[in-house]
Amino acid sequence: MTGLEVRIDEKRFNGKVVLRGLEFTARPGEFLALVGPSGTGKSTLLNLISGLDHNFTGSVSWDGETLYMPGESPSQLGMMFQEPRLMPWLSTLDNVRLVSQSRDASVVRNESQVTARAVELLREVGLGDNLNTWPGQLSGGMQRRAALARAFMVSPRLLLLDEPFVSLDMPTGNRLRESLLALCQRQRPLVLYVTHDLREALAVADRVLFLSGPPARVILDYRVELAHPRQLEGPAVAQLQQTLSAQYPDLLSGLIEISLSSEGDSPQH
Numbered sequence: 285m286t287g288l289e290v291r292i293d294e295k296r297f298n299g300k301v302v303l304r305g306l307e308f309t310a311r312p313g314e315f316l317a318l319v320g321p322s323g324t325g326k327s328t329l330l331n332l333i334s335g336l337d338h339n340f341t342g343s344v345s346w347d348g349e350t351l352y353m354p355g356e357s358p359s360q361l362g363m364m365f366q367e368p369r370l371m372p373w374l375s376t377l378d379n380v381r382l383v384s385q386s387r388d389a390s391v392v393r394n395e396s397q398v399t400a401r402a403v404e405l406l407r408e409v410g411l412g413d414n415l416n417t418w419p420g421q422l423s424g425g426m427q428r429r430a431a432l433a434r435a436f437m438v439s440p441r442l443l444l445l446d447e448p449f450v451s452l453d454m455p456t457g458n459r460l461r462e463s464l465l466a467l468c469q470r471q472r473p474l475v476l477y478v479t480h481d482l483r484e485a486l487a488v489a490d491r492v493l494f495l496s497g498p499p500a501r502v503i504l505d506y507r508v509e510l511a512h513p514r515q516l517e518g519p520a521v522a523q524l525q526q527t528l529s530a531q532y533p534d535l536l537s538g539l540i541e542i543s544l545s546s547e548g549d550s551p552q553h
């Protein structure tokens with residue numbers, strides 16, 4: 285099939301089974317949220333799909349071909365983590381340009397094209413005035429913006445996001461989610477978005493995959509039939525959440541959390 289086919293028979297760490305019988309498929313352009321209790325193996329799953337960890341039984345296929353030989357990752361793979369992971373000694377622009385030095389560089393060819401694309405992406409996420417700013421001078425929210433721009437530098441066909449906007453205040457998180465959705469709308473990658481926050485999942489995703497407690501597997505594949513733009517606090521999302529809570533009370537216990545932090549979009553001094 286076209287797209288991603290995941291079948292993890294078993295993934296263990298030191299003999300302990302973390303994932304077992306975890307299966308799903310997804311098509312290009314779909315936006316999937318992976319929701320599950322803390323410590324259930326969501327990041328582990330992304331590591332298997334990205335090819336960072338190939339020590340498991342089962343298979344991951346992309347466009348009908350089994351990925352990957354050990355040490356390989358899929359081409360045009362974009363990733364973003366909880367931590368922005370910017371190089372502190374490089375400017376914001378150079379942090380984004382850096383990605384083009386990877387083997388996915390085939391997408392952008394020469395220096396000026398690389399720079400032009402990085403500038404365009406940084407403008408798109410609202411950092412057009414911060415091209416030469418050091419990461420340490422950016423706020424937490426601005427650093428996530430830079431990380432978001434960097435994830436799109438490879439024109440990703442597959443985009444793996446591991447709680448990318450966790451511990452941001454609600455307005456900052458909302459603005460970043462809007463930027464992400466706008467970029468996805470244009471480039472249509474297949475997105476896997478890990479979150480432990482059901483409201484966030486319902487606000488962004490076409491499908492929500494609910495993972496069980498360990499060993500994790502998919503216990504519900506839920507299609508979200510709401511038009512964009514959705515608001516985290518919107519009535520339709522609240523109603524959906526209520527319906528799901530009524531239908532699947534055990535599934536949702538412990539999942540509905542909104543992180544409130546003081547981290548915002550203002551630069552740090």
Ligand SMILES: Nc1ncnc2c1ncn2[C@@H]1O[C@H](COP(=O)(O)OP(=O)(O)OP(=O)(O)O)[C@@H](O)[C@H]1O
Nearest residue numbers: 297298302320321322323324325326327328329480
């Ligand atoms: N490198 C590792 N070595 C040993 N155990 C590991 C390793 N990485 C993860 N684990 C274990 O695997 C389980 C799943 O961890 P993982 O980080 O994938 O969960 P998660 O669902 O992403 O958690 P959270 O929501 O808290 O980020 C945990 O019990 C964790 O301790």
